[in-house]
Amino acid sequence: MKKEIICTVCPRGCHINVEGEGEKILSMEGYGCKRGVTYATAEFTNPVRILTTLVKIDGVDGELLPVRSANPVPKEKLFDCMEIIRKTKVGVPLKMHDVIIKNICDTGVDIVATKAVK
Amino acid sequence: MNNMKCDVVIIGGGPAGLAAAIAAKQEGAEKVLIVERDHALGGILQQCIHPGFGLTRFGEELTGPEYYSRFVDQANELGVEYMLGAMVLQVNNETNEVICTGSEYGLACIQAGSIVLAMGCRERTRAGIMVPGTRPSGLFTAGSAQRLVNRQNIMVGKKVVILGSGDIGMIMARRMSLEGAKVVMVVELMDYLAGLTRNRVQCLDDFGIPLKLSHTITRIEGDERVTGVWVAPVDENKKPIAEQAELVECDTVLFSVGLLPENELTRKAGIEINPVTNGPAVNQYMQTSSPSVFACGNVVHVNDLVDNVSAESAVAGKYAAMYAMGKLKDAQKNVPCVTGRNVRYLCPQSIDANQKDGKVTLYFRVLQPEQKVTLVARCGDEILAKHKEILVNPGEMNHLTIDTNMISGSDVTVEVVKEA
Numbered sequence: 096m097k098k099e100i101i102c103t104v105c106p107r108g109c110h111i112n113v114e115g116e117g118e119k120i121l122s123m124e125g126y127g128c129k130r131g132v133t134y135a136t137a138e139f140t141n142p143v144r145i146l147t148t149l150v151k152i153d154g155v156d157g158e159l160l161p162v163r164s165a166n167p168v169p170k171e172k173l174f175d176c177m178e179i180i181r182k183t184k185v186g187v188p189l190k191m192h193d194v195i196i197k198n199i200c201d202t203g204v205d206i207v208a209t210k211a212v213k
Numbered sequence: 214m215n216n217m218k219c220d221v222v223i224i225g226g227g228p229a230g231l232a233a234a235i236a237a238k239q240e241g242a243e244k245v246l247i248v249e250r251d252h253a254l255g256g257i258l259q260q261c262i263h264p265g266f267g268l269t270r271f272g273e274e275l276t277g278p279e280y281y282s283r284f285v286d287q288a289n290e291l292g293v294e295y296m297l298g299a300m301v302l303q304v305n306n307e308t309n310e311v312i313c314t315g316s317e318y319g320l321a322c323i324q325a326g327s328i329v330l331a332m333g334c335r336e337r338t339r340a341g342i343m344v345p346g347t348r349p350s351g352l353f354t355a356g357s358a359q360r361l362v363n364r365q366n367i368m369v370g371k372k373v374v375i376l377g378s379g380d381i382g383m384i385m386a387r388r389m390s391l392e393g394a395k396v397v398m399v400v401e402l403m404d405y406l407a408g409l410t411r412n413r414v415q416c417l418d419d420f421g422i423p424l425k426l427s428h429t430i431t432r433i434e435g436d437e438r439v440t441g442v443w444v445a446p447v448d449e450n451k452k453p454i455a456e457q458a459e460l461v462e463c464d465t466v467l468f469s470v471g472l473l474p475e476n477e478l479t480r481k482a483g484i485e486i487n488p489v490t491n492g493p494a495v496n497q498y499m500q501t502s503s504p505s506v507f508a509c510g511n512v513v514h515v516n517d518l519v520d521n522v523s524a525e526s527a528v529a530g531k532y533a534a535m536y537a538m539g540k541l542k543d544a545q546k547n548v549p550c551v552t553g554r555n556v557r558y559l560c561p562q563s564i565d566a567n568q569k570d571g572k573v574t575l576y577f578r579v580l581q582p583e584q585k586v587t588l589v590a591r592c593g594d595e596i597l598a599k600h601k602e603i604l605v606n607p608g609e610m611n612h613l614t615i616d617t618n619m620i621s622g623s624d625v626t627v628e629v630v631k632e633a
C-alpha cells in the first residue's frame with residue numbers, strides 16, 4: 096500500500112511518501128528530518144486522533160457539555176465513537192475530567208468532560 | 214450611576230484578559246477587576262471545544278474549555294474580581310474611567326489606576342468581502358456557526374461549502390462532518406493555505422474534503438435558502454475566470470475569511486491604531502499611545518496560537534499593575550520597529566530602549582510564503598537576533614527575541630532574508 100502523509104510536526108509540512116504492508120514499512124521518502132520519520136511511521140501504521148465533541152445534558156436545553164477522548168483513539172473509529180456519544184445524556188453536576196463513557200468502542204480510552212458544570 | 218474603584222480594570226474575560234489579570238495580581242496590584250459582557254469567562258475559547266491549545270505553555274494538547282478553566286482557577290485563587298454580563302460602553306483615558314452597563318449593575322463607572330483592553334476580535338462578514346448574488350438563509354461566518362453548533366446545539370446545515378481556508382473554517386469542516394453533514398469543499402482564493410497545516414490534515418484530509426486553492430465563489434444561488442454557489446478558478450491577478458465557473462450544490466455556506474480586532478472603544482478613546490494590524494499600536498510593555506491604557510490578545514493583532522496571546526497578555530498585566538502602582542517610568546527613548554523585506558507587520562511597534570531587563574520578543578507575520586530564509590532583527594548594520602527557518606508563511610506567526618541593551622541606532626528593522 097502507498098500513502099502520502101503530510102507531516103504536521105513543524106510548519107514546513109513535508110509530503111512524505113510511504114510504501115508498506117500492514118505494520119511493515121518498505122520505503123519512505125520526502126521527509127525533511129528524523130521527526131518526520133517517526134510521525135509518518137505512526138500515521139501509516141496506526142493513525143490516532145483526539146476526538147472532541149458535545150454531549151447532551153439531562154434536563155438542560157440549549158447547553159451542551161464539551162467532552163474529549165482522554166487519549167487519542169484510532170482514526171477509523173471516530174465515527175463509531177460519535178455514534179455512541181450522540182446517544183449519551185449526562186446528569187449534572189460534573190467536575191472537570193469526570194468520565195462520561197468508559198472504554199469507548201473497546202479502544203481502552205475514556206470520554207471525559209472538559210468543563211465543570213454546576 | 215454606580216461608582217467603583219480599582220487598581221487595574223480589564224475589558225474582556227477571554228484568555229487575554231484572564232492572563233493579564235493573573236499577571237497584574239502576581240505583580241502586586243491589589244484590586245484587579247475584569248469586565249466581561251458574556252455571562253461566563255473564557256471568551257472565544259468557550260466555543261473552541263477542539264484540541265490544539267497550550268502545547269507551549271502547558272506542554273500538552275488541551276481543548277479550549279480546559280485551557281481557560283486553568284486560567285479561571287488560577288485567577289480565583291489569586292482573588293481576581295469579575296463583573297459578568299457587563300458591557301463596556303466607553304473608555305475615558307484622560308480620567309482613567311471605564312463606563313459599563315449590565316442588568317445586574319445598571320450603569321457603572323469604574324475609576325482605575327490603569328486600563329487593559331482585551332476585547333478580542335470579530336469576524337469579517339460576507340459584506341466585508343462582497344460576494345454577489347442573493348441573500349438567502351444558510352450563510353454564516355464560520356465563527357458564528359461554531360457558536361451555534363457548539364454552544365447552542367443548533368445544526369446549521371447538511372451540505373456545506375466553506376469559503377476561506379482559515380483555521381476556524383477548517384475546524385468547522387471537521388465538526389460538521391463528525392455531526393453527519395457533508396462538507397463539499399473548501400474554497401481558497403490564494404494559492405496557499407491560510408491556516409495551520411495540522412488543521413488541513415486533521416480537519417480536511419481525514420474526512421476526504423477537497424481543498425480548492427486559487428478558487429473563489431463568484432455567485433450565491435437560492436431564494437429562501439441557499440441552493441448552490443458558483444465556484445471558479447482565479448488567474449494570477451486573483452480575478453475569477455468566469456468561463457470555468459461551476460455550480461456546486463449546497464444548503465449552507467460558511468465564510469472563514471479572517472478576523473478583525475474589535476476596536477470601537479479604542480478608536481473612540483482616540484488611541485492610536487496601527488493601520489496594518491487594525492489594533493492599537495503598542496510598545497514592549499503592551500502600552501498604547503495613551504500611557505495608562507494597555508492592550509493584549511486579539512484586540513492588538515490576530516493570533517493563531519493562544520499561547521502567544523497568554524505570553525503577551527502577561528506582559529500587559531504586569532506593566533499595567535506597575536503603572537497603577539506608580540512604578541512604571543515614562544518611556545525614555547522610544548525606538549520604532551520597522552518592517553523590512555517580506556514582513557507585513559510587527560508587534561510591538563516601538564521599543565523603550567531603556568528597559569532594564571532588556572529582553573523583548575518581537576512577533577511578526579510575513580507577506581508571502583518563502584522557503585529557506587533567515588529571520589533578522591537589526592539596528593543599522595548591527596544584528597540583534599537572527600534565526601533560520603525552512604519555511605515561513607503568513608498563516609503562522611514568527612518571533613525573534615532581542616536585547617534592548619544592544620539598540621544603539623534610531624530604529625529596529627525586522628526582515629526576512631532569502632538564503633543564497
Ligand SMILES: Cc1cc2nc3c(=O)[nH]c(=O)nc-3n(C[C@H](O)[C@H](O)[C@H](O)COP(=O)(O)OP(=O)(O)OC[C@H]3O[C@@H](n4cnc5c(N)ncnc54)[C@H](O)[C@@H]3O)c2cc1C
Nearest residue numbers: 225227228229250256257265301332333381510511518519
Ligand atoms: C475559532 C477559533 C479557533 C482557534 N483555534 C486555536 C487553536 O486550535 N489553537 C490555538 O492555540 N489557538 C486557537 N485560536 C486562537 C486563540 O484562541 C485566540 O487567539 C484567543 O482566544 C484570543 O483571546 P482574546 O482573549 O484576545 O480574545 P477573546 O477570546 O475573543 O476574548 C475577548 C473577550 O472580550 C469580551 N468583550 C469584547 N468587547 C467587550 C466589551 N465592550 N465589554 C465587555 N466585554 C467585551 C468578549 O465577550 C470576549 O469574552 C482560535 C481562535 C478562534 C477564533
Ligand code: SF4
Nearest residue numbers: 102105109127128131
Ligand atoms: S519531516 Fe521534519 S522538516 Fe518535514 S515537516 Fe516533518 S518535522 Fe518538519
